[in-house]
Each structure stands twice: as C-alpha cells, then as structure tokens.
Amino acid sequence: xxxxxxxxxxxxxxxAPGQEGRQAxxxxxxxxxxxxxxxxxxxxxxxxxxxxxxxxxxxxAFAGAVHSGxxxxxxxxxxxxxIRDDVAVKLARFTGTPISSAEGLIIxxxxxxxxxxxxxxTVSAGDKVAIVRPDYFANRKLVQFLGGEIVPxxxxxxxxxxxxGLDLAGLKDAFQAGAKVFVFSNPNNPTGAVYSKEEIDAIxxxxxxxxxxxxxxxxxxxxxxxxxxxxxLCATDIDPANVITILGPSKTESLSGxxxxxxxxxxxxxxxxxxxxxxxxxxxxxxxxSALRTWFAEPYGWMTERIQLHEAIRNDxxxxxxxxxxxxxxLPQAGSYLFxxxxxxxxxxxxxxxxxxxxxxxxxxxxTEFSPLSSDSIRLNFSQEHSRALDAVDRIVELVERYxx
Amino acid sequence: xxxxxxxxxxxxxxxAPGQEGRQAxxxxxxxxxxxxxxxxxxxxxxxxxxxxxxxxxxxxAFAGAVHSGxxxxxxxxxxxxxIRDDVAVKLARFTGTPISSAEGLIIxxxxxxxxxxxxxxTVSAGDKVAIVRPDYFANRKLVQFLGGEIVPxxxxxxxxxxxxGLDLAGLKDAFQAGAKVFVFSNPNNPTGAVYSKEEIDAIxxxxxxxxxxxxxxxxxxxxxxxxxxxxxLCATDIDPANVITILGPSKTESLSGxxxxxxxxxxxxxxxxxxxxxxxxxxxxxxxxSALRTWFAEPYGWMTERIQLHEAIRNDxxxxxxxxxxxxxxLPQAGSYLFxxxxxxxxxxxxxxxxxxxxxxxxxxxxTEFSPLSSDSIRLNFSQEHSRALDAVDRIVELVERYxx
Numbered sequence: 104x105x106x107x108x109x110x111x112x113x114x115x116x117x118x119a120p121g122q123e124g125r126q127a128x129x130x131x132x133x134x135x136x137x138x139x140x141x142x143x144x145x146x147x148x149x150x151x152x153x154x155x156x157x158x159x160x161x162x163x164a165f166a167g168a169v170h171s172g173x174x175x176x177x178x179x180x181x182x183x184x185x186i187r188d189d190v191a192v193k194l195a196r197f198t199g200t201p202i203s204s205a206e207g208l209i210i211x212x213x214x215x216x217x218x219x220x221x222x223x224x225t226v227s228a229g230d231k232v233a234i235v236r237p238d239y240f241a242n243r244k245l246v247q248f249l250g251g252e253i254v255p256x257x258x259x260x261x262x263x264x265x266x267x268g269l270d271l272a273g274l275k276d277a278f279q280a281g282a283k284v285f286v287f288s289n290p291n292n293p294t295g296a297v298y299s300k301e302e303i304d305a306i307x308x309x310x311x312x313x314x315x316x317x318x319x320x321x322x323x324x325x326x327x328x329x330x331x332x333x334x335x336l337c338a339t340d341i342d343p344a345n346v347i348t349i350l351g352p353s354k355t356e357s358l359s360g361x362x363x364x365x366x367x368x369x370x371x372x373x374x375x376x377x378x379x380x381x382x383x384x385x386x387x388x389x390x391x392x393s394a395l396r397t398w399f400a401e402p403y404g405w406m407t408e409r410i411q412l413h414e415a416i417r418n419d420x421x422x423x424x425x426x427x428x429x430x431x432x433x434l435p436q437a438g439s440y441l442f443x444x445x446x447x448x449x450x451x452x453x454x455x456x457x458x459x460x461x462x463x464x465x466x467x468x469x470x471t472e473f474s475p476l477s478s479d480s481i482r483l484n485f486s487q488e489h490s491r492a493l494d495a496v497d498r499i500v501e502l503v504e505r506y507x508x
Numbered sequence: 509x510x511x512x513x514x515x516x517x518x519x520x521x522x523x524a525p526g527q528e529g530r531q532a533x534x535x536x537x538x539x540x541x542x543x544x545x546x547x548x549x550x551x552x553x554x555x556x557x558x559x560x561x562x563x564x565x566x567x568x569a570f571a572g573a574v575h576s577g578x579x580x581x582x583x584x585x586x587x588x589x590x591i592r593d594d595v596a597v598k599l600a601r602f603t604g605t606p607i608s609s610a611e612g613l614i615i616x617x618x619x620x621x622x623x624x625x626x627x628x629x630t631v632s633a634g635d636k637v638a639i640v641r642p643d644y645f646a647n648r649k650l651v652q653f654l655g656g657e658i659v660p661x662x663x664x665x666x667x668x669x670x671x672x673g674l675d676l677a678g679l680k681d682a683f684q685a686g687a688k689v690f691v692f693s694n695p696n697n698p699t700g701a702v703y704s705k706e707e708i709d710a711i712x713x714x715x716x717x718x719x720x721x722x723x724x725x726x727x728x729x730x731x732x733x734x735x736x737x738x739x740x741l742c743a744t745d746i747d748p749a750n751v752i753t754i755l756g757p758s759k760t761e762s763l764s765g766x767x768x769x770x771x772x773x774x775x776x777x778x779x780x781x782x783x784x785x786x787x788x789x790x791x792x793x794x795x796x797x798s799a800l801r802t803w804f805a806e807p808y809g810w811m812t813e814r815i816q817l818h819e820a821i822r823n824d825x826x827x828x829x830x831x832x833x834x835x836x837x838x839l840p841q842a843g844s845y846l847f848x849x850x851x852x853x854x855x856x857x858x859x860x861x862x863x864x865x866x867x868x869x870x871x872x873x874x875x876t877e878f879s880p881l882s883s884d885s886i887r888l889n890f891s892q893e894h895s896r897a898l899d900a901v902d903r904i905v906e907l908v909e910r911y912x913x
Contacts, residue, residue, distance in 0.1 A: 360581030384620055388617070388793050
C-alpha cells in the first residue's frame with residue numbers, strides 16, 4: 104500500500120451525508136423486522152432548503168452580478184474587494200471584533216473550503232492537531248490527509264448543560280504534548296452544544312500560553328435558541344495572530360447551493376489561504392459572491408422567525424427522543440443538529456442506519472463519522488418540514504423498539 | 509524557515525493574472541520614458557466576458573436550479589448524476605472516447621479544481637512529475653505544494669509549426685528518471701500550440717511503456733482555428749487507467765464566473781478526486797452545475813462565430829507583433845493566448861510589465877509565470893474587444909521601441 108493509497112483509504116465518504124446513493128447494494132433482507140414503515144421520506148443528513156428557503160434576494164443578487172459582467176466574473180483570489188468590505192463590516196459587528204477586509208478576510212467555496220485552506224496553511228506532515236470528540240467529521244479527515252497527527256480532546260456534552268463540556272485538562276495536555284493547532288466547531292456539530300464564555304476564555308488562555316493556532320468553525324452561530332449566550336473566540340484577548348474564524352451562509356440562511364464561506368483573522372494565515380486557493384479552485388464562484396450582499400441583511404423579522412420555527416422543531420424532536428427509555432440527547436442550544444444516543448440494539452448501529460433508510464425512508468448520519476466513540480449515536484439535521492420531521496422521528500423510535508436488545 | 513513557510517513562499521501569486529491590484533505600490537518614476545500612452549485600459553491577463561459574453565441560457569439554467577430547490581442545492585460530491593449523464597454523453601462525442609458518468613467523471617469548481625484534485629490524487633511527497641516548459645503556471649505550483657519534484661520537459665514552440673514541439677526524448681528521460689505523472693495543457697497555455705497526432709501518440713506510447721499517469725488539461729480544445737487538427741489523448745490506445753482529461757466552460761464559453769470544470773477518465777483516480785473534493789470544497793456549487801446544460805448545446809452557429817471572431821483578433825495581433833524587429837511569436841492554433849518573445853530591453857522584462865500597466869494601461873502576464881526560461885516573453889489573453897486589443901498592442905509595441913536596448 105503506497106502512502107497515497109493509505110491517505111485515501113482514510114478519506115472514505117460512503118457514510119458521508121448525501122453520499123448514501125453511491126453505496127453498493129447491500130442485502131438487508133436477513134435484518135428486516137416487521138412491515139416497511141410508510142411515510143414521507145426525510146433526509147436528515149442535511150437541511151431541507153425547500154422547507155427553509157434561501158435568503159430573499161439571493162438569486163437577484165446573483166443575476167445582478169451576471170449582468171454586471173466581467174467585474175464580477177473575475178475577482179481577486181480572496182474575493183471581490185467591495186464584497187469583502189461589506190462582509191467585513193457585518194462580521195465585525197456580529198462578532199464584536201475588528202476585521203481588515205484588505206488583509207484579514209477571504210471568501211471561499213463554502214466553509215468547507217475555508218476549513219481546508221485554514222488547516223492546509225497551518226498543519227504540516229507530522230504536526231499534532233487537537234480535535235474534539237465528537238466534532239465535524241471533515242476536521243479529522245483533513246488532518247489525516249495533511250499527514251498530521253490527531254490528538255483527541257473529549258466533550259462531555261451529555262453530562263452538562265450550561266457549557267459544552269470540553270475537557271480543558273485534555274486540551275492542555277494536547278498542547279503540552281506539542282499540538283500547535285486546535286480546530287473545533289462552536290456550536291458543536293453534531294451535538295448543538297454551545298461553548299460557555301468560561302470555556303472560550305479558557306481556550307484563548309491555553310492557546311496563548313502554548314502559542315497554538317485556533318481554527319473555530321462558527322457556521323451555526325446565528326441560529327441560537329432562547330436564553331443562550333454565545334461567546335466569540337476572536338473577541339477574547341487571544342492573540343489575533345493565532346485565530347481564524349469561519350462563518351458562512353450555507354445553513355441558517357439556506358444558501359448551500361451557492362457554496363460560499365468566509366474566513367477572517369490573522370493576515371499571515373489568510374495570505375497563505377489565498378495563495379493556496381489560487382491553485383485549489385482560484386476563487387469562490389465570482390457571481391455567487393454577490394449573494395453575500397443578502398447575508399446579515401435579511402428582511403426585518405426573517406431571522407427571528409427562522410429561529411423560532413427551528414426552536415419549535417427542536418423542542419418536539421428532542422422531547423420525543425428523550426421520552427423513550429434508553430435514548431439520551433442533549434438539547435441543542437444552537438444550530439439544527441440533534442445527536443441522540445440510542446440504546447443497545449440487536450443489530451449493529453451501522454446496520455440500524457441502513458435499515459432506517461431502506462425500511463423507513465429516513466436518512467441519518469452515523470455517529471462514527473464524528474467520533475470513533477459515538478457508534479451508538481446518530482445525527483439528524485432537523486432543518487426540515489416540521490410535521491414530516493416529527494413523523495420520521497416516530498419511525499426511528501418504532502424501529503428502535505423493534506430492534507431493542 | 510519551516511516546511512510550511514517554504515511551501516508557501518513557492519506559491520507567490522503577486523504576478524498571477526488578476527492579482528496585480530494587490531502588489532504594493534512600487535515607485536516606477538525612475539523608469540518611465542516619455543509621455544503616458546493614452547487609450548482604453550486592456551487587461552490581457554484574462555478574457556473579457558463583456559466582449560465575449562457567457563453562453564446563452566446559462567443564467568436561466570442557474571435560476572431554474574434555484575427554483576428546483578433542494579434537489580439541485582445538494583448533490584453527490586462528484587456532482588449531480590443527471591448533469592453528469594448529460595455532460596458525459598457530450599464529452600464522449602467531442603473526444604471520441606467512452607465515458608462512464610457513474611464512475612469516471614467528476615464536476616469540479618473550475619478546471620483549476622480538477623487539476624488540483626487530479627494531482628493531489630496521484631502525486632505524493634518526493635514523487636517526480638514531468639512538466640512542460642512553458643506551461644500553465646499552476647501545474648508547477650501544485651507539484652511544489654504537494655512536495656513533488658519537477659522534471660522539466662522542453663517545448664520548442666517557436667521552432668516548429670505543424671506540431672507543438674515537445675521534446676519527446678526529454679519526456680522519455682523524465683519517465684526513465686522515475687517520473688510517474690505527466691501533466692500538460694493541450695492547446696498549450698501560454699503559447700496556443702496544439703500537439704500533433706504524432707506527438708499525442710508518442711506521449712501515449714511513452715506513458716504506457718513506463719506506466720505513468722497523464723493529466724491533460726484540454727480547457728481550450730474547442731476554440732480551434734481553421735486548418736488545425738486536434739488529437740484527444742484519451743482517444744488513443746493509452747491505458748484508460750492512466751489518463752485523466754480536464755475540460756470546462758470557463759474560457760471559450762465565458763462561464764468563468766460560474767466556476768465549473770469537469771475531469772473524466774480512470775475511475776480509481778476519479779474516486780480519489782471525489783473523496784478529496786469532499787474535504788476541500790464539498791462540490792462545485794449545486795445551482796451552478798446546471799449551467800453545464802448549456803455547454804456543447806450552444807445555439808446553432810454561436811460557436812462558429814465565436815471562433816471566427818477570435819481568429820480575426822489572433823491574426824491582427826500576431827501580424828502586428830511579428831512586424832516588429834526582434835519580436836517572435838508563434839501563431840496560436842487554438843485558444844486565446846499569444847506569447848510573444850520581446851527583444852532585449854534597457855529595463856528588466858519584469859519592470860517592463862509594470863511600466864506597461866502603469867504607463868500604458870495594459871496588463872499582461874510575465875513569462876516567468878510559465879517557465880523560468882521565458883522571462884523575455886509576455887502572455888496576452890486576446891479574448892478582448894477587437895479594436896481595443898489592437899490599440900493596446902500598439903501601445904505595447906510603442907513601449908518596446910522606447911525601451912529597446
């Protein structure tokens with residue numbers, strides 16, 4: 104096995120959200136119990152942009168860019184300067200931190216693009232990188248692809264409520280062991296846990312003490328439920344040279360189909376990210392960048408309503424899950440992910456996910472994508488039509504009962 | 509200097525097309541001779557999509573995808589299966605080779621995305637990669653970033669006419685020296701040279717003999733001038749497991765602002781490319797993919813007219829350049845690049861490019877981006893408004909006369 108064979112074997116995407124259709128036909132007949140559960144198919148692997156539609160004005164912004172022509176088709180690799188100016192002002196207000204649109208911000212093809220560029224600009228083969236368990240699956244895969252070494256840090260998300268539950272002693276150990284980069288999502292994907300101000304301050308202090316770079320993926324930071332405080336790492340007294348913040352309009356604002364993300368922070372790292380973007384994809388699609396004009400500029404009340412609708416779905420789905428014996432789930436404080444832990448079943452949880460798809464028309468993402476320790480959990484993106492989502496959760500619960508060990 | 513510092517220092521983008529605006533203010537006052545040359549600014553660093561507008565129907569295809577909703581927003585990482593089917597049929601017809609839309613084709617964010625994925629899927633640190641001099645600058649930068657070792661192969665593009673002028677003995681030497689990958693553009697960027705059938709057959713035979721993978725960037729293969737034959741490498745008897753072909757609608761079809769590219773060929777490599785795309789940018793923007801419906805489906809006569817208009821510009825610009833003593837330029841057989849070699853000047857060619865921009869409002873790309881041996885050449889993308897382009901070339905010629913050594 105060559106080095107490349109090995110690298111790519113770690114990049115398996117068979118269970119990644121949206122790739123299920125590419126799985127080879129698997130014979131589940133020996134596993135099926137009872138009748139097929141009927142109901143509208145629900146794909147919890149990502150949000151339903153038909154249920155929650157893109158920000159008003161986004162298509163018009165795109166079309167306007169096409170009509171403007173060359174000025175919008177080609178931009179600097181880091182993005183159109185005028186659009187960067189606009190986004191920098193809005194993100195500075197949102198996060199409470201100064202942002203240099205000229206030197207400290209880059210527009211990328213989605214936040215996935217930003218994550219890749221940020222890690223490839225800071226992680227070299229053999230470098231240690233601290234990664235939370237569980238966290239967004241690409242963090243792990245990126246570090247592996249770059250030849251870095253993962254130092255896992257635990258998240259006790261089921262044991263606490265006011266904080267995310269980060270194992271701060273574990274993070275300190277990781278830095279002491281030589282980790283130079285820490286990457287994490289806040290709110291946490293897949294659990295919806297939000298890091299407390301104390302946790303964010305502690306991360307900032309540890310990063311400062313060990314001179315580590317922190318990459319924080321805040322993709323879901325706007326979809327924040329009642330009574331939740333959110334602390335921006337970039338607004339602490341962390342050394343600005345050591346932090347990159349990533350945000351984008353793909354989730355809460357349903358602009359996924361435009362592939363837009365933004366990273367801001369340390370100019371040296373942003374500069375590297377631009378150089379790398381130049382050979383990876385040149386730039387976020389030129390016309391698409393104009394859709395960022397609608398971001399943080401939604402019609403009055405639009406975001407409030409979107410949050411309320413998601414909060415109602417969250418409450419119903421969470422209540423339904425935790426009413427079942429043996430299912431634990433943290434109440435997500437932000438974002439649209441729910442990460443229930445299922446009881447012991449008579450089939451593997453991997454097979455359960457397959458049965459769920461084929462026998463109940465419900466797609467979820469297996470917990471192993473997020474942590475090797477989370478094989479008993481499943482992730483649902485509950486940005487879905489409310490009643491259909493609730494029906495689908497009923498079918499999940501019904502199958503849990505059928506397969507309960 | 510760390511390994512990362514070193515890698516990123518090789519990725520300089522200061523002279524890359526479109527990045528000129530980011531160069532720090534440079535004092536040229538000691539270099540300027542004579543009055544400023546007035547005229548409409550012309551940016552030859554890329555094509556002018558206002559002069560040659562995007563394929564009819566592309567915006568409507570995009571808007572249609574937005575209205576279709578979730579089905580188009582999220583696709584498999586390798587792209588929407590229906591759109592892949594459509595593109596595979598069209599590219600199979602164009603190249604005369606069978607293409608599996610299920611296993612052998614991926615849609616990427618531009619052909620730049622395809623090039624990155626293809627090389628990152630085949631080149632590991634320490635691997636030797638054969639690269640033509642001159643050729644598209646990103647080829648070299650990608651290999652350097654991946655830690656590969658460049659084995660240069662010459663192109664005698666000024667000495668021949670019926671073929672591109674590839675140093676086939678040099679390519680054989682490169683393979684003998686252990687190069688496992690050969691990447692090249694056909695038509696060649698920056699010279700517009702098209703490889704002859706004999707050259708393509710010879711490349712196929714050498715690749716077969718040494719078991720090398722060939723990545724061929726055919727971005728400009730449709731913009732082919734009168735009397736030119738074009739041979740597709742994938743249609744030779746090369747082992748299909750060893751070739752990846754890259755095409756896209758960004759240039760001839762002016763769809764650059766949509767960031768779309770396609771790679772097809774060996775399923776094993778395409779599979780790796782998809783896994784990597786999953787962590788680099790997820791996918792080409794979902795809605796944008798629908799613009800590929802308009803590709804190879806242009807209105808009757810549209811492409812013929814586009815080619816004729818470019819051929820007329822090519823003829824005028826080429827004649828003007830070669831009428832000047834000491835300027836040599838190959839007549840491009842395809843594409844919209846012209847790569848004149850300038851005579852010896854009283855200032856460096858690098859300063860000449862700067863003076864040209866500031867004193868004559870003409871942007872060109874310095875030859876050193878394409879080969880360390882091409883410092884005396886400049887690249888022009890002549891996909892511009894005809895008369896403005898010709899005026900701008902007059903200004904280039906005027907400055908050549910002023911600075912002639």
